[in-house]
Amino acid sequence: MxxxxxxxxxxxxxGSFNPPHIGHTVILSYAxxxxxxxxxxxxxxTPPHKVVxxxxxxxxxxxxxxxxCFDTYKKNQIFLWDLEKHIFGVNYAIKNVExxxxxxxxxxxxxxxxxxxxxxxxxxxxxxLNITTFxxxxxxxxxxxxxxxxxxxxxxxxxxxxxxxxxxIEISSxxxxxxxxxxKSIIGFVDGEILEDVTNTYLMHHKSHGGNWNE
Numbered sequence: 742m743x744x745x746x747x748x749x750x751x752x753x754x755x756g757s758f759n760p761p762h763i764g765h766t767v768i769l770s771y772a773x774x775x776x777x778x779x780x781x782x783x784x785x786x787t788p789p790h791k792v793v794x795x796x797x798x799x800x801x802x803x804x805x806x807x808x809x810c811f812d813t814y815k816k817n818q819i820f821l822w823d824l825e826k827h828i829f830g831v832n833y834a835i836k837n838v839e840x841x842x843x844x845x846x847x848x849x850x851x852x853x854x855x856x857x858x859x860x861x862x863x864x865x866x867x868x869x870l871n872i873t874t875f876x877x878x879x880x881x882x883x884x885x886x887x888x889x890x891x892x893x894x895x896x897x898x899x900x901x902x903x904x905x906x907x908x909x910i911e912i913s914s915x916x917x918x919x920x921x922x923x924x925k926s927i928i929g930f931v932d933g934e935i936l937e938d939v940t941n942t943y944l945m946h947h948k949s950h951g952g953n954w955n956e
Contacts, residue, residue, distance in 0.1 A: 857890035
């Protein structure tokens with residue numbers, strides 16, 4: 742793997758965080774020890790491939806509280822940014838990368854293996870992989886999506902770092918939402934400081950939409 746130094750590298754950790762969960766903090770913890778870089782946590786406002794009905798400000802608040810645990814560990818390397826709050830309409834990863842390339846020689850997108858399941862649907866994905874590196878943590882037990890990525894991307898896969906030593910986090914935001922509406926506990930799935938608010942928010946949303954989700 743290429744040796745990156747903090748002075749010229751940033752890692753972009755984006756997502757809808759709908760809601761943020763313990764898996765996100767575990768992955769960030771591992772990544773902080775793996776990369777010598779500045780980290781930018783950027784919640785998405787309007788994701789390109791799905792609908793997120795929960796207000797951006799609410800999700801941003803949850804992320805801020807969830808990642809507060811890093812206040813005592815490498816906090817000078819971690820930046821939570823509401824960049825997309827100020828963007829009208831859909832934003833794309835390539836636009837974020839182009840922005841950060843003005844300030845950093847190397848940019849890395851930290852993302853789950855499931856991204857390789859539809860990587861060809863990413864906006865200008867080939868151009869994106871020519872100007873940045875994807876650092877991909879496991880989401881499947883058999884690594885099948887890594888294999889798919891190799892097949893789809895071909896030579897571009899040389900710009901992918903497989904973080905296979907990172908833990909397989911079998912928690913997803915969609916599973917958490919499902920558990921809430923089924924009346925099951927999400928204790929241990931999300932930070933305790935946001936647990937009650939997350940539960941109440943999704944229950945209210947579920948009821949107000951007649952028991953249906955838009956995503």
